[in-house]
Amino acid sequence: MKRNIKTIAVAVIALVSTAFYAHADSKPFKELNSKEVVMNYVGASLLGNSEYTKEMFADNFEYSNTANNDKFGKKDYVNYLNSVKDLKYNSTQTIEILDQVGSTTISKVTMDFGSFKRVDYITLIQSAEGWKINKVVTTYP
Template structure:
């Protein structure tokens, strides 16, 4: 299972197993909606996701790899709900031979 697959299981299905190893130490999450932008740290995101353990989202989730090389990957995750779609652009980096998510930028359409 890839890091992206693990992240999708956490975000969409509430399966928080292994969450502490998913994000880099300098991870940040930027959320943009209604002309407001807010940034969250690794600890804030991990705590939020852990509090959502077992909560299955009512959406269809897909992802595509937009760019990939031996050190970095850029992926796009789409969570399609009935009335909107949440889009997350995710950057992963190879840190000491382990892939970690180091940034997520979230928007809505």
């Protein structure tokens, strides 16, 4: 089961990346729905796929970690994701869209590393450039 989830996630991320590559001159997130943007986030944060990280986040993006009260803006978080490029974490993940009303979506990504879990609550907003991640709050239940 774990292997199937990983295989499906990698296949979808590869498909999305291929679609982005084919339309390199266009806005890469313009045609994606909110779940596809969240899947791209998972690809960047867990699977080391750092393509289009800058375009994935809104200009006023904020990341916060409740375990240590760290907060970062778009530039710092994109630099972090680029620094872990090609680093793949051994975890299983589930993606849930908790609520979608109008131009706002709240989703939950649960990452199970075996000895601990990490949960990211992701807020997305829809703009003229497509769905963008506005905020990520990380917790460790």
